[in-house]
Amino acid sequence: MGYMEIFLVVVFCSLLLLLAPQNRVFPWSWPLIKLMPTVFLKSHELYDKITQILTENNSTILLKTSWFTKTDILVTSDPANVQHILNSRYSIYQRGSEFRKAFDFFGDAIFLKDVQEWKEEKKFTHAFYKENRFQKSSLKIIHQTLEKSLIPVLDHMSNQNQVLDLQILFNRYMLDTTCLMATGFDPGSLRIGFPKSPLLDAMDDMAEVVFRRHILPERVWKLQRWLRIGKEKKTAEACNILNQTIADYVSKNQELNAKKQENGDEFDVLKFYLAEATAKGSTKHTETGFLAANVMTLLYAGRDTSAALLTWFFYLISRNPFAENKILAEIRENFPPRRHFFPNAQELSKLVYLHCALCETLRLFPTTPVIIREPIQEDVLPTGHKVDQTTKVILCSYAMGRMPKIWGEDCKEFKPERWILPGKGGIKHVGSNSFLGFGSGPWACPGKELAFTRMKAVAATILHNFKVEVPEGQTICPGVSAPLTLKHGLKATVSSRWI
Numbered sequence: 001m002g003y004m005e006i007f008l009v010v011v012f013c014s015l016l017l018l019l020a021p022q023n024r025v026f027p028w029s030w031p032l033i034k035l036m037p038t039v040f041l042k043s044h045e046l047y048d049k050i051t052q053i054l055t056e057n058n059s060t061i062l063l064k065t066s067w068f069t070k071t072d073i074l075v076t077s078d079p080a081n082v083q084h085i086l087n088s089r090y091s092i093y094q095r096g097s098e099f100r101k102a103f104d105f106f107g108d109a110i111f112l113k114d115v116q117e118w119k120e121e122k123k124f125t126h127a128f129y130k131e132n133r134f135q136k137s138s139l140k141i142i143h144q145t146l147e148k149s150l151i152p153v154l155d156h157m158s159n160q161n162q163v164l165d166l167q168i169l170f171n172r173y174m175l176d177t178t179c180l181m182a183t184g185f186d187p188g189s190l191r192i193g194f195p196k197s198p199l200l201d202a203m204d205d206m207a208e209v210v211f212r213r214h215i216l217p218e219r220v221w222k223l224q225r226w227l228r229i230g231k232e233k234k235t236a237e238a239c240n241i242l243n244q245t246i247a248d249y250v251s252k253n254q255e256l257n258a259k260k261q262e263n264g265d266e267f268d269v270l271k272f273y274l275a276e277a278t279a280k281g282s283t284k285h286t287e288t289g290f291l292a293a294n295v296m297t298l299l300y301a302g303r304d305t306s307a308a309l310l311t312w313f314f315y316l317i318s319r320n321p322f323a324e325n326k327i328l329a330e331i332r333e334n335f336p337p338r339r340h341f342f343p344n345a346q347e348l349s350k351l352v353y354l355h356c357a358l359c360e361t362l363r364l365f366p367t368t369p370v371i372i373r374e375p376i377q378e379d380v381l382p383t384g385h386k387v388d389q390t391t392k393v394i395l396c397s398y399a400m401g402r403m404p405k406i407w408g409e410d411c412k413e414f415k416p417e418r419w420i421l422p423g424k425g426g427i428k429h430v431g432s433n434s435f436l437g438f439g440s441g442p443w444a445c446p447g448k449e450l451a452f453t454r455m456k457a458v459a460a461t462i463l464h465n466f467k468v469e470v471p472e473g474q475t476i477c478p479g480v481s482a483p484l485t486l487k488h489g490l491k492a493t494v495s496s497r498w499i
Contacts, residue, residue: 047369047478050075051399059403060383062391072391077399079406080382083433085373085393086441093393096374102213105206105239126446127276133267134181138450141180142457143343149176149190150458151341154466156192158496165489166314166468168194170307170458175200177454178302182295183249184268199245202238207304207483209235246292246299254286269298301447304483305367306455311490312365313358313459316414318470318492323416324463327354331464339498342460345453351460355427356419358455362437363407364414367483369398371436397436398484406434466494 053061059078076082085093128134150173157164172190175197179187189197209231213221225232253270270291277286317324334350342348373395378388387393404411407418421428432440438448445451462468470492479487 047396047398047484050396051077051402054396054399055403058383059399059405060381060385062385070390072387073394074381074385074387074391075394075396076381076383076385077396077403078381078383079400079431079433081385082395082400082436082440083431084382085395086371086439086443087433089379090441090443092376092379093373094376095372096392098218098374098392099372101218102210105235105242128269128272129446129450131267131272134269134272135450137267138181138453139343139345141177142454143341145173145177145180145190146341146343146457146461149173150461151465153190153192154462154494155496158466158494161493163491163493166470166492167307167311167486167489170310171204171303172197172200173458174303174307174454175203175299178299179249180268181302182269182298183246184253184270185249187245198241202241202245203300203303205231205234205238206242207300209238242296243292246295247288250288250291250295254288270295301445302451304485306451308367308483308485309358309362309365310455310458311486312484313361313455314462314468314492315470315476315486315490316361316364317357318468320414323357323414326416327351327357327459327463330354331460335464339465340461342457342464348453348456348460351456352420352425352427353416354456354460355452356416358452358459359419359427359430359435359437360414360416363401363435364412365478365484366397366401366437368436368439369396369478369484371395371397371439395436400434400436462494465497467497469493469495 054075054077060074060076060081063073063075150169153169156162169190172194176186176188176190179185179199187197187199189195189200212231221232224230225235250270253268254274273291273294274286317327330351330353335347342351371394373393375387375389375391375393378386380386400406402411419428419430420426432438432444438445438451470490474491475488476490477487479485
């Protein structure tokens, strides 16, 4: 931490001591400075503290701070409020200007736009997930990356008896597969020895910057950017790497499209955009800036969320061997006892318990732990709380997954069985107002099925072919980043099950 950062922390902590009433329990008076001391000093406790406060206050708290900050903060994990904000009255709850400022490096990305402007792009943007050529191509890419990247790396680690960081492994795998699906090009970050990957490093830097921009007052992080200190110092360099790399992919794809050439058999997102734009006579969707911004969005959405969830998944099953044995038994019931990859969607549909274990992981460790909205007019929530343009609304999906009134008294336990239909053996559907793993309403993630396919393919392939051991004694806590990652990663060793 630089001298200026230390100075700023001291200043704000001093303000905290001056302003906070001594008879109040943490963190009631801290929203005055957006919980900054908690994040800097005890960031690993942030979401658990929020969960504790919400549990003690019937799932919703309204922090009246407008006399000081001009903004009140409402934090909720109440399903009725979630349904109201993200579905029933979604049109008046926008992502807001602060959200766009925090992600300003995304440029003209569609996900930064408010609902009315975004509606025009929704059908066009989401259509490629339903495109048969893209679905077939995605399965080919999963098979290719499992066979030529993931398995060779794990074989090498097994033969050399090396310790690896599963979070790094999954970040690299998901970056390569997502980039192939989005652009048709493989950045080659998942190789033996984990080669230097400027694109990967730039994405990591920007993810941390986004998180800090959400928790620091805007004036503070803008001051850091102006002074070129802290994480903001890396922002410009990381943005240049991201933009240049993606612009190169876009340019190459445009050249191939102009020459009517194909980059292999895959049908990637860029090809879809260019083909649709040509068919509909749209020039906007062929502009390099527009394409680069939305490819960048796909890279983050496809890499960060799935990689984080897989890391938490392997942590949880390492602490719950019964669940791991159930997954292995399910695989043995459906597949022969020999080395096997799992890129086939029909094969993966047989692995019901594995699917439920991933859902349970997402409940306990949602990759997007909070969702922020800003009302554009006055409104009253189902809980009776009044909000208006001076209110920032925070939906805490992390706390929602740990609410006894939603999940029962055993809500903090890892129990994949809670997702299985009693007597039928199928997967139980849980409404998005209680489970925000993939969002809800118009902003719900359109890539949910593809995400499950990729995660199940990776998890099943690793568990079936390798024994994974996660040593005790590691510090396990959330990191300071936009997705819910592990602060110190997850160290493990692997050994082949098939000699």
